[in-house]
Amino acid sequence: MPSRIDDLARNRLEKLSRIRACGIDPYPPRYHRSHTIKEVLALFEQGGDLLTRLAGRITASRPMGRATFMDIRDGSGRIQLYLRKDILGDKYQLLKSLDIGDFIGATGRVFRTGSGEVTLEVADLAILSKSLRPLAEKWHGLTDVEKRYRQRYLDLVSSEEVRDIFFVRSHIITAMRRFFDGRGFLEVETPVLQPVAAGAMARPFSTYHHTLDQTLYLRIATELYLKRLIIGGLDRVYEIGRVFRNEGTSTHHNPEFTMLESYEAYADYEDVMEMVEEMVTFIAEEVLGTAQIQFGVDKIDLSHWERITLREAIEKATGRGDRPGIDIEQYPDAESLRGAMARLAAEDAPERLVADWSGLEKMSRGKLIDKLISSFVEPNLIQPTFVLDYPVELSPLAKRKPDNERLVERFEAFCGGMEVANAFTELNDPIEQRERFREQEQLRSLLGDDELERTDDDFLQALEYGMPPTGGLGMGIDRLVMVLTGKQSIREVILFPQLKAKG
RNA sequence: GGGCCGUUAGCUCAGUUGGAAGAGCACCGGACUUUUAAUCCGGGUGUCCAGGGUUCGAGCCCCUGACGGCCUACCA
Numbered sequence: 001m002p003s004r005i006d007d008l009a010r011n012r013l014e015k016l017s018r019i020r021a022c023g024i025d026p027y028p029p030r031y032h033r034s035h036t037i038k039e040v041l042a043l044f045e046q047g048g049d050l051l052t053r054l055a056g057r058i059t060a061s062r063p064m065g066r067a068t069f070m071d072i073r074d075g076s077g078r079i080q081l082y083l084r085k086d087i088l089g090d091k092y093q094l095l096k097s098l099d100i101g102d103f104i105g106a107t108g109r110v111f112r113t114g115s116g117e118v119t120l121e122v123a124d125l126a127i128l129s130k131s132l133r134p135l136a137e138k139w140h141g142l143t144d145v146e147k148r149y150r151q152r153y154l155d156l157v158s159s160e161e162v163r164d165i166f167f168v169r170s171h172i173i174t175a176m177r178r179f180f181d182g183r184g185f186l187e188v189e190t191p192v193l194q195p196v197a198a199g200a201m202a203r204p205f206s207t208y209h210h211t212l213d214q215t216l217y218l219r220i221a222t223e224l225y226l227k228r229l230i231i232g233g234l235d236r237v238y239e240i241g242r243v244f245r246n247e248g249t250s251t252h253h254n255p256e257f258t259m260l261e262s263y264e265a266y267a268d269y270e271d272v273m274e275m276v277e278e279m280v281t282f283i284a285e286e287v288l289g290t291a292q293i294q295f296g297v298d299k300i301d302l303s304h305w306e307r308i309t310l311r312e313a314i315e316k317a318t319g320r321g322d323r324p325g326i327d328i329e330q331y332p333d334a335e336s337l338r339g340a341m342a343r344l345a346a347e348d349a350p351e352r353l354v355a356d357w358s359g360l361e362k363m364s365r366g367k368l369i370d371k372l373i374s375s376f377v378e379p380n381l382i383q384p385t386f387v388l389d390y391p392v393e394l395s396p397l398a399k400r401k402p403d404n405e406r407l408v409e410r411f412e413a414f415c416g417g418m419e420v421a422n423a424f425t426e427l428n429d430p431i432e433q434r435e436r437f438r439e440q441e442q443l444r445s446l447l448g449d450d451e452l453e454r455t456d457d458d459f460l461q462a463l464e465y466g467m468p469p470t471g472g473l474g475m476g477i478d479r480l481v482m483v484l485t486g487k488q489s490i491r492e493v494i495l496f497p498q499l500k501a502k503g
Numbered sequence: 504g505g506g507c508c509g510u511u512a513g514c515u516c517a518g519u520u521g522g523a524a525g526a527g528c529a530c531c532g533g534a535c536u537u538u539u540a541a542u543c544c545g546g547g548u549g550u551c552c553a554g555g556g557u558u559c560g561a562g563c564c565c566c567u568g569a570c571g572g573c574c575u576a577c578c579a
Binding site for chain 2: 065100115145150
């Protein structure tokens with residue numbers, strides 16, 4: 001049984017043969033246009049009469065006997081073509097072999113139709129590429145989410161909104177580079193393949209280099225290499241690059257994602273906070289013209305970031321009118337904190353939290369606090385907020401606060417209910433850094449948690465040569481794009497999100 | 504990993520109590536020289552995700568699986 005798609009393809013193959021039979025190459029090597037469609041539309045509005053040579057994909061066709069209207073689109077815009085048999089002569093027959101989806105070139109005069117649309121009256125026509133498969137339906141476009149991601153090109157062809165997301169994404173990154181370049185930062189590139197996947201707490205992808213006979217890991221962060229550059233005297237560096245974490249996908253996670261990291265010598269986390277506030281404001285104004293944005297049902301002011309300590313944030317988020325929340329300072333060990341969380345789970349929405357917090361017994365204090373953050377704090381931080389001063393056991397690369405050795409000078413930036421950035425005053429004491437790595441390794445063997453920080457001896461050696469006081473930042477660019485485009489799923493802002501291969 | 508939902512024509516979607524697989528767009532044929540979701544006339548083109556099962560009979564009910572979405576978990 002031939003399916004309908006075979007039928008459609010056969011029709012188009014027949015047209016292809018007809019075109020070839022006329023001595024026309026349906027896939028010519030080049031076609032030089034004089035303008036883009038956008039340029040022509042602008043020029044016409046300025047000056048009127050205009051001869052031009054355009055190219056684009058046919059997106060609609062309205063045949064009317066001895067005349068036909070078509071819409072074509074190039075990367076810049078859409079324009080209507082008016083094709084008349086009395087002008088095109090024999091070439092008018094070629095229209096019978098054209099389909100929506102084909103690329104054509106057209107020369108002619110631009111005019112305005114009776115109904116007011118700027119239109120190209122075609123004097124000559126060329127086929128540039130024959131399409132053999134039908135595009136999505138013109139009115140609804142492509143809505144099957146799986147198909148949209150697997151065949152993103154079809155999604156892009158049929159949806160201006162989707163195209164816009166990726167224009168905005170590109171503009172965001174351009175603006176980000178301009179921001180850093182303007183502040184004297186040097187853009188650098190560090191290894192993607194690393195012998196130790198360090199600089200974050202995540203499970204890495206591993207691979208193997210045959211000639212070196214060695215296991216290598218795809219980076220989970222750029223942090224430790226960028227710090228080596230600070231040690232080397234490059235006082236301000238940043239890198240925008242892909243990092244890879246061997247973990248699940250969700251509306252906020254993709255196994256590979258794009259991260260910005262920046263390091264600035266002689267700065268601390270307060271300086272980084274100010275910089276993030278300025279950077280996000282700058283990017284929003286450059287890209288959207290305003291820092292006041294709509295995210296879901298919420299209005300967000302990206303130019304102003306609240307500051308709250310983690311201790312306060314957790315206490316506030318876990319409290320309920322009459323009953324005070326959990327003050328983590330009062331629970332200095334995993335045991336007591338676990339007890340407090342168990343009480344909270346019992347009193348408050350037990351059906352949800354009891355299930356969620358099933359693995360509580362095995363967790364370290366840091367992990368428990370992390371749990372509190374992701375369950376209570378993060379989802380409720382819609383307005384831009386810096387959460388400050390994290391427990392040291394959660395932050396092996398950050399410097400302790402001078403007045404409280406259980407806390408580090410670290411902040412996470414939250415917006416739209418997501419963590420978008422993480423920053424700290426970098427730990428530059430090599431002896432303490434070695435000790436912190438050691439603690440992480442201990443925890444790892446104790447808890448069997450392969451997502452803890454790994455020791456990078458080569459980095460420790462570098463640190464022993466001396467690193468100046470430094471403020472560092474990591475920002476999830478995909479999530480920033482989500483905030484600035486109002487998208488609730490990270491897959492909407494990644495061109496080809498990770499999907500399982502079809503069996 | 505767990506729960507819920509989805510998968511029907513190229514695309515967007517209907518499909519009643521288990522009783523002959525449908526519509527719009529696209530496509531094919533015809534008409535039409537200012538249309539624009541063009542219009543008018545005619546044409547339905549299918550591995551109902553896959554594999555089992557129940558039944559006289561399954562798109563529909565049951566089981567298993569695949570893929571996807573959402574929630575949840577994991578994820579500084």
